Amino acid sequence: MGRGIRTSAAFAAAALVLAACGGGSDDDNGGSSSSGSGSAAEADRSATLRYASSTAPPGLDPHGSITAGLNGSQYIFPVYDRLTMLGTPDDPNASEVSPMLAESWEYSDDGLQFTLQLREDVTFHDGSPVNAEAVKASLERAKRSTFQAGAALNRVESIEAVDEYTVQLNLSAPDATLPAALATGSGAVLNPAVINDPGVDLNLEVPPEAGSGPYVVSAFEPGVSVTFDRAEGEYWDPEAGQLAQIEIVGVAEATTRISGLQAGDYDMIFLASLQVAEGERLAANGQFTNLTAVSRTPTAIFIKPDSPELGDQAVRAALAQAVDREGIGEGALNGSCDPIDQLYPEGMLGHDEDYENPYAYDPDAAQAALEEAGAADLSFGIVYPAGGTQDTITTALQGGLDEIGVTLEGQGVPPAESITVFNQQGFPAATNAIPGEVDPALFTTSAIFSRTPLAADDAELVALADEARAELDPDARAELYQQINERVMEQAILIPICTAQFGYAGAGDIVGLDRLGLTYAAAADFRYVGRS
Structure with missing residues (x-):
């Protein structure tokens, strides 16, 4: 028997990747104080959100250089589902890894095979299936990367599509990092039609059919901003994609972000360490909501x-x-x-x-x-x-x-x-x-x-x-x-x-701020965030 997990278990994959330091407490998930909690049922699905980050999107290739890191992941996570998920749906900043496109995974007894069982209900935005062949093509592309995405897979010797929804990674040596690595850009799954199109440069443009995530890219200016529209059709995770549109703008100056929030130019902003107290002050009058997070x-x-x-x-x-x-x-x-x-x-x-x-x-x-x-x-x-x-x-x-x-x-x-x-x-x-x-x-x-x-x-x-x-x-x-x-x-x-510590301040009608992901990496994943 191999060593693995099933989605019915309370993340036994933590035994493969992480300590029993657990997720779920404020100390573990990075959220030391927050307001703006609320359920997806409260969200206005026609609402939009304009977020001022401290960094601008350099490119949108999940297997590229900067976007492969967790800070750059805020620009790729809306578009590309990954094989696994950082944290849990209820607590995206928990110190664990959960199923995403892969429902389960296991190591062989000798640790040299890592097998993933995929969901069977996911399609790319052109209707083609997210299956083992698509995963194989994506992982082989990531492995060829000379950047972080490839380095994380450097113990993967070969990848096999065992059947339509089973993928096996053959390893040169056991690698306990795989569940976590496949939750980053390394595990982002791309449409083979886009991978095989030599005319597509994902650092310059992202075709709507490129991913299977809750959003598609509708506008992108490298080094300036990116706009995501909610993808048409029914998404496999009904809690995700609560906003009709998200725009992320790179604004380096903290004072400009703060004044822009107060003026209504932005709906939400990132606050660096020295501005955390300002976020708490903005929230004190009830007009804005605030989240303070301890990073890792x-x-x-x-x-x-x-x-x-x-x-x-x-x-x-x-x-x-x-x-x-x-x-x-x-x-x-x-x-x-x-x-x-x-x-x-x-x-x-x-x-x-x-x-x-x-x-x-x-x-x-x-x-x-x-x-x-x-x-x-x-x-x-x-x-x-x-x-x-x-x-x-x-x-x-x-x-x-x-x-x-x-x-x-x-x-x-x-x-x-x-x-x-x-x-x-x-x-x-x-x-x-x-x-x-x-x-x-x-x-x-x-x-x-x-x-x-x-x-x-x-x-x-x-x-x-x-x-x-x-x-x-x-x-x-x-x-x-x-x-x-x-x-x-x-x-x-x-x-x-x-x-x-980092902070986030936003409009008072933002819901799900307690489910904002990637806060420990000074980034923001709006997968479960909406507006009422």
Whole structure:
């Protein structure tokens, strides 16, 4: 017998992917306070919604670069159903994975086959069936991607359509990340007719027949905005698609988003950490609704272990001791960034409630350690995304390190360029956020191997990551990720600082805001959101 789940069970797939840290509590799902709850039955299906995001849609290819990540998923989830679903329909931000196009899935006893049983009642918007052949074509396309969508499937050797609604993935090694990976762009299912059309570039246009999701793209200006209209016909999930139209506009300036909401230019806006209190104030008068969410996107100092300035582990450890997490989160960010002293945030497999960071805040000890390491006059450059939370954090870091004689030379760059600049230019450090994920293997890749490629030279870290990805038992897997955390913290390859709160403010007639998805990734999935 294989190891698997059925939809009648209360997500036994969590045993394959996630810890028993569970979903459903406010701490786990990211929603610390909200208003605007309501059922789909209350929604006005002719209503529209204009949302001002902090980022603009760069493209709409689910297997592309930026849109494959969870933050970019807000632009592709309305159009493309995935094989699995992040969270649950009642709680889209829960720390688990649920069925979507796949009703069930299971691993073989040796973990080298992963078999999915598909729903049989789903069609693309041209009426063609979402069947095993369509899934096979989509997964093969995703696997060819040189971006995140392909990396998540790099243990898939081949894909078979066993019968009309059964798909088998043959693996080079067991891969416990698959249920979670197939809930992202990697698992988005595209119409084979679109895949096989060489004239279609999904980063420029999305034909109505491309997906099977509750919406179709009616207008798209890359880098500016995208408009979704509810697809014609009956959708297989009656709770989804409550709005007649959704427009997502990229508005970088927080003050512009807030003033636009007050002026009626937008129906809902995203609020970064420093604007969370403003959302609560707007909701206090009853005119607007508000949601405050704790993300799973910690901000950290990323370090190149082989840089001349920070190549010595003793120097990196001293820097870790000099970071005042409480002061930054509570002071510089006005309580909108919760201190974190380990790699994995609360609610994720690998988080250890009993963990004690070996480099707790102690500026005197940090200064003494730097002197002992011959780095009393340490000076180094750090790059960060300009104009946002990391800008404020870097300024606070500069002040704190200056007190122990360390000169931090910060350089802000456009947010979309910050990681590229760090990896390709001579900066030994970067202040940036780890992209929110559900599965710890995907999170580890984002936090360590994608952001600091030289971590791949740490043989112990690489071996632990490979072993953890292949481990299907949740308890054993949790222990491995705790070992990864201990290794990363001990070597101070990365210094976590705090996990930001985000907010959303909107018109008072918005319903289902408590079912807004992707909030832990600083994004918004309006699948179950409507207006009364």
